[in-house]
Amino acid sequence: MINVFVLQNGRLNQVPIDSRADLEQVEPVWVDLTDPTDDERAWVKTIYGVTLPGEDEVKDIEASARYYEAENGDLHLRTDFLLEEEDGPSRIVTVAFILARKMLFSVHTDDLPVFRLVRMRARSRPGSIADYMDVLLDLYATDAEYSADALEGIYQNLEEVSSRVLQEEFTDTDAAATLNAIAHEEDLNGRIRRNMMDTRRAVSFLMRGRLLNSEQFEEARQILRDIESLDGHTSFLFDKINFLMDATVGFININQNKIIKIFSVASVAFLPPTLIASIYGMNFKWLPELEWQAGYPFALALMVTSAIAPFLYFRHRGWLK
Secondary structure, three states: OEEEEEEEOOEEEEEOOOOHHHHHOOOOOEEEEEOOOHHHHHHHHHHHOOOOOOHHHHOOOOHHHHEEEOOOOOEEEEEEEEEOOOOOOOEEEEEEEEEEOOEEEEEEOOOOHHHHHHHHHHHHOOOOOOOHHHHHHHHHHHHHHHHHHHHHHHHHHHHHHHHHHOOOOOOHHHHHHHHHHHHHHHHHHHHHHHHHHHHHHHHHHHHHOOOOOHHHHHHHHHHHHHHHHHHHHHHHHHHHHHHHHHHHHHHHHHHHHHHHHHHHHHHHHOHHHHHHHHHHHHOOOOOHHHHOOOHHHHHHHHHHHHHHHHHHHHHHHOOOO
């Protein structure tokens, strides 16, 4: 799918593209391609002279391939963006940016919420975008905001996990659900940190390359400050996740110790009856009933008494609670 945006009074307006002729009639500032077809790739190459990278090239994470200038002067960037999905775990989507002929070309396999948010904001904020570089910086700034919103979601989810861990009764079923929730939040927090690191590198590259004017340079510095402020939150969340993980594992050990304690108490309590039965059975020459009629009842009563006595002692000491 190809989305073409033109700049009108500082607003991004999307132009519907159904054919190559439609693309030839516009002068876009941003050409966004989501999982483009071969025909759409051919249109961009023929009309603008820009060769779009393939899916394997977009996913290339070599350091030398993330930011480079092509032989024809086009600037290529690879940037990671966070994608949260309701029906599955979060993941990182790599986007290929190409700066050519004062236009921004972006290629990615999924429709990202950051891109949708930038399109919506640009229509409602006239004058916020002046050229293709403003679009790119706006994408990076929105990416930082999207990551901040994701961190707020982690805070809320961990609050629910904390209330579950600190409840009076914490069963093994609760522990399993808690560990699953903690693992999900830890994975998301790690992806956010990686996403922010990659965005910081991309913005720093633009600043070092002298590609920004004074206003854009200041905006890039503000983006870096926003990203730096998020680092403290991710570190705090990692510490909180580790605490909840240790607390959950501790409760699991306590529940297991309760089970082991039951077996320990039972083995100690039934040791005296076993000893009495052994002594009783070895001190009669013939069958006990032939020598002492009350032998069995006496032995059974003694065994029951010897079993009850340890339980009473354990209960007095509070070991059965």
